[in-house]
Amino acid sequence: MSYTKVAIGIILKKNKVYITKSNEIKYNANIWEFPGGKVKENENIIYALKRELLEEVGIIILKFNFFQYKKIFFKKLKLYFFLIKKWKGQAHSKEGYKYSWIFFKKLKFCKFPVFNFIVIKKLKNIY
Structure with a gap:
């Protein structure tokens, strides 16, 4: 079975x-x-992360850590979550999306895809 990363x-x-x-x-x-976003064919997951955040948010990642992995069987997805701790540039939406800087404890009140709540709960326990 082939999954989209x-x-x-x-x-x-x-x-x-x-x-x-x-x-x-x-x-x-x-x-x-x-x-x-999606990892392109023959693309490294780290390169994809850096490319996507530059394209979407306008930042160059300087320091990050792997955080969580989640496989979504019914959507055939493999999700790789990374904590971005240091970057260069001003974080903003380059693609016209709404964006916000939100306190960790308020994340639970936002509507997220269901499979993100495991990550949000883990974030809450750390921060």
Whole structure:
């Protein structure tokens, strides 16, 4: 069975995390997400993470740690979450999405894809 790999960055700034909300036209309209995207064929997961965050958020990653792995069987996805602790540039939405810096404890009140809540719970326990 072939899975689509997705690199996801959890961008941290003190006790806040960067989240983005997709456009109304897209499939996941009105759902908050951590930025990232699909790994291209023959692309390294780390390169994909760096490429996606530069394209979507406008930052160059300087320091990161692997955080969580999640396989979503019904969607044939492999999600790789990374904590982004240091970057260069001003984090903003380059693709016209809404974005916010939100306190960790308020993440539970935002509408996220269901499989993100395991990550959010783990974040809450760390921060």
